[in-house]
Amino acid sequence: DAKTTQPNSMESNEEEPVHLPCNHSTISGTDYIHWYRQLPSQGPEYVIHGLTSNVNNRMASLAIAEDRKSSTLILHRATLRDAAVYYCILRGVVAGGTSYGKLTFGQGTILTVHP
Amino acid sequence: GAVVSQHPSRVICKSGTSVKIECRSLDFQATTMFWYRQFPKQSLMLMATSNEGSKATYEQGVEKDKFLINHASLTLSTLTVTSAHPEDSSFYICSASWDRGSSSPLHFGNGTRLTVT
Numbered sequence: 107d108a109k110t111t112q113p114n115s116m117e118s119n120e121e122e123p124v125h126l127p128c129n130h131s132t133i134s135g136t137d138y139i140h141w142y143r144q145l146p147s148q149g150p151e152y153v154i155h156g157l158t159s160n161v162n163n164r165m166a167s168l169a170i171a172e173d174r175k176s177s178t179l180i181l182h183r184a185t186l187r188d189a190a191v192y193y194c195i196l197r198g199v200v201a202g203g204t205s206y207g208k209l210t211f212g213q214g215t216i217l218t219v220h221p
Numbered sequence: 222g223a224v225v226s227q228h229p230s231r232v233i234c235k236s237g238t239s240v241k242i243e244c245r246s247l248d249f250q251a252t253t254m255f256w257y258r259q260f261p262k263q264s265l266m267l268m269a270t271s272n273e274g275s276k277a278t279y280e281q282g283v284e285k286d287k288f289l290i291n292h293a294s295l296t297l298s299t300l301t302v303t304s305a306h307p308e309d310s311s312f313y314i315c316s317a318s319w320d321r322g323s324s325s326p327l328h329f330g331n332g333t334r335l336t337v338t
Contacts (some may be wrong), residue, residue, distance in 0.1 A: 138324055140326065140327075142327075142329075144265075147312070147332070147334070148331055148332065149225075149227070149314045149315075149316070149329035149330050149331045149332045150265070150314070150316075150329045151329070152326040152327065152328060152329075155324075155326055157324070193264075197327075208255055208267055208270055209255070209267070209316070209327055210267060211257075211264045211265040211266075211267075212264060213264050214264060
């Protein structure tokens with residue numbers, strides 16, 4: 107599986123934008139970039155995903171570098187409820203097996219939001 | 222949005238007993254479900270991939286005879302921890318996808334906290 111690299115932790119102030127970086131230099135052409143976040147004692151929550159073009163949804167924006175070797179999750183106005191562990195994951199197809207599209211989690215980025 | 226329900230949310234059992242965890246996709250048909258385990262302050266570790274109507278695919282190092290997975294329908298997968306021991310105490314999380322493609326998001330249950338005494 108192609109790996110991703112994220113900073114261990116980041117801090118932000120409430121109401122300010124947050125840019126969470128992710129490096130994935132070994133990404134393959136069929137890998138989608140997925141972002142999930144996890145609050146304590148809960149399952150991960152889907153945030154956003156994309157392939158090549160930048161993506162926006164009600165939760166966040168995803169900016170993907172032209173060479174696809176890095177991406178940035180953008181929270182436009184952080185709130186206290188955005189404090190979580192954010193995971194950047196590549197999801198691809200494992201050829202020849204039944205484990206299609208599995209997600210392999212790295213350590214993620216712990217986002218702290220200050221009031 | 223897509224909802225995945227996991228039950229129970231918390232279970233305490235005695236060493237040597239078996240525990241069954243259910244994962245249901247409530248508003249979509251889940252072709253594939255994934256089972257993860259998470260220890261305190263660690264990331265999620267994939268245990269196995271469950272495909273409806275076929276045998277589960279286990280990750281390296283995961284004992285298939287200890288962690289029995291059944292995906293009998295497109296909306297239900299179960300994980301049974303057999304002969305549980307204290308080292309099996311962990312947070313178990315399932316996720317489901319309506320297709321096997323990489324373009325679809327995964328939807329996660331809220332996890333099951335297993336404590337083996």
